[in-house]
Amino acid sequence: MLRLAGYTLLFTICAAFAQTKPPQTAADRVGLYFKGVNDEILDMAKDFPEDKYGFQLKPEMRSFAAVIVHVASGNVYAAKAGRGEQVKWDELDPKNYKTKADVVALLEKSITDSMATMKEFPEGPKKNLEPWLAVMQHSSEHYGLLVAYYRANGLVPPNSRPKK
Numbered sequence: 001m002l003r004l005a006g007y008t009l010l011f012t013i014c015a016a017f018a019q020t021k022p023p024q025t026a027a028d029r030v031g032l033y034f035k036g037v038n039d040e041i042l043d044m045a046k047d048f049p050e051d052k053y054g055f056q057l058k059p060e061m062r063s064f065a066a067v068i069v070h071v072a073s074g075n076v077y078a079a080k081a082g083r084g085e086q087v088k089w090d091e092l093d094p095k096n097y098k099t100k101a102d103v104v105a106l107l108e109k110s111i112t113d114s115m116a117t118m119k120e121f122p123e124g125p126k127k128n129l130e131p132w133l134a135v136m137q138h139s140s141e142h143y144g145l146l147v148a149y150y151r152a153n154g155l156v157p158p159n160s161r162p163k164k
Contacts, residue, residue, distance in 0.1 A: 045100075065094055079117040092106070
């Protein structure tokens with residue numbers, strides 16, 4: 001009986017190890033984090049009240065909408081660099097995105113395009129993580145700035161709300 005229990009335990013352990021996934025590559029992890037920070041910003045873009053999209057912390061700073069467009073600009077840069085294109089940071093003009101729906105659609109498209117580039121050109125992140133890391137850091141910094149926009153308006157950012 002004890003021997004049968006031992007074999008059963010050994011079989012269970014082997015089956016558990018067989019089901020574990022191999023370690024992710026650095027490029028895979030960068031892709032997950034890149035998408036993660038962009039999804040957090042997308043949640044904010046969808047959640048922030050449309051009547052406050054023009055809000056600026058100070059007159060010389062970007063509006064909430066302009067920050068979202070700026071983040072999308074970074075994603076466009078990463079996608080172009082990821083495809084191996086000669087690229088410079090081409091700032092998208094926030095004036096071309098007049099409504100919350102326009103801004104959200106732009107951000108969604110920039111995320112979709114950059115993630116598609118990672119899948120279509122997997123050698124890009126494997127050969128050169130720099131543009132992805134740079135844009136991910138950039139977006140993370142703007143995530144923090146967007147939290148300040150929320151707090152200045154008496155709002156709680158989506159990630160700071162109690163989980164249900």
